[in-house]
Amino acid sequence: MDKEHRILVIDDHPLFRKGVGQLLEMDPSLKLVGEAATAAEGLERIAVLQPDLVLLDLNLGGKSGLDTLREIHSRWPDIRVLVLTVSDAESDLAAALQGGSVGYLLKDMDAEDLLLAIRRASCGEMVLSPRLTSVLGHALRHQAGHEDEEEGALTARERQIVQCIAEGKSNKVVARDLGIAEGTVKVHVKRLLKKMRLRSRVEIAVWAVEHGFKGGGEPHGMH
Numbered sequence: 001m002d003k004e005h006r007i008l009v010i011d012d013h014p015l016f017r018k019g020v021g022q023l024l025e026m027d028p029s030l031k032l033v034g035e036a037a038t039a040a041e042g043l044e045r046i047a048v049l050q051p052d053l054v055l056l057d058l059n060l061g062g063k064s065g066l067d068t069l070r071e072i073h074s075r076w077p078d079i080r081v082l083v084l085t086v087s088d089a090e091s092d093l094a095a096a097l098q099g100g101s102v103g104y105l106l107k108d109m110d111a112e113d114l115l116l117a118i119r120r121a122s123c124g125e126m127v128l129s130p131r132l133t134s135v136l137g138h139a140l141r142h143q144a145g146h147e148d149e150e151e152g153a154l155t156a157r158e159r160q161i162v163q164c165i166a167e168g169k170s171n172k173v174v175a176r177d178l179g180i181a182e183g184t185v186k187v188h189v190k191r192l193l194k195k196m197r198l199r200s201r202v203e204i205a206v207w208a209v210e211h212g213f214k215g216g217g218e219p220h221g222m223h
Contacts, residue, residue: 012057029122056068123170166209
């Protein structure tokens with residue numbers, strides 16, 4: 001039986017929270033353990049419930065969703081946070097990924113696609129709403145001025161790591177597939193982020209897909 005992933009929702013719309021709860025009931029591996037309408041309430045619930053994954057709206061009354069994301073990532077680095085919002089603004093997307101979000105989903109996604117994305121995020125994969133790929137790609141092109149130079153500067157091992165990230169694999173899976181220690185993978189990822197002047201694994205994945213690193217697959221939502 002699949003591991004049960006415990007999920008907490010922070011969103012100021014009660015009907016949306018109810019809808020997410022009903023959606024999660026369709027997947028036996030996902031369990032809604034709590035919900036909150038405000039950032040403060042959400043932080044209190046996280047401290048008590050210690051969920052595996054937090055679904056976070058950016059438009060919260062009071063403290064902003066982005067500030068809440070940064071606080072969660074700082075206080076509980078092992079808890080994954082997935083942004084689920086209406087904003088498709090490039091600035092919000094970039095700030096969320098820089099703040100430590102494992103992905104960015106829009107509320108207008110089909111229910112089936114949303115459920116699949118939430119499940120993949122709970123399993124450690126990165127997820128992105130399909131139409132945001134071009135938005136993030138645009139941001140990366142403006143941020144990285146020497147893409148061809150960067151690609152040529154990657155070592156053979158780094159290219160393997162990039163390809164694995166593009167396929168949505170976690171550090172643990174990458175380590176297993178390449179026959180190296182998980183700690184070594186983490187070091188490679190940190191070096192890649194610095195070398196490529198990127199801020200997150202999702203950005204590496206988008207860059208990789210744009211540069212033909214699809215290999216045997218691609219990160220969910222990036223087709």
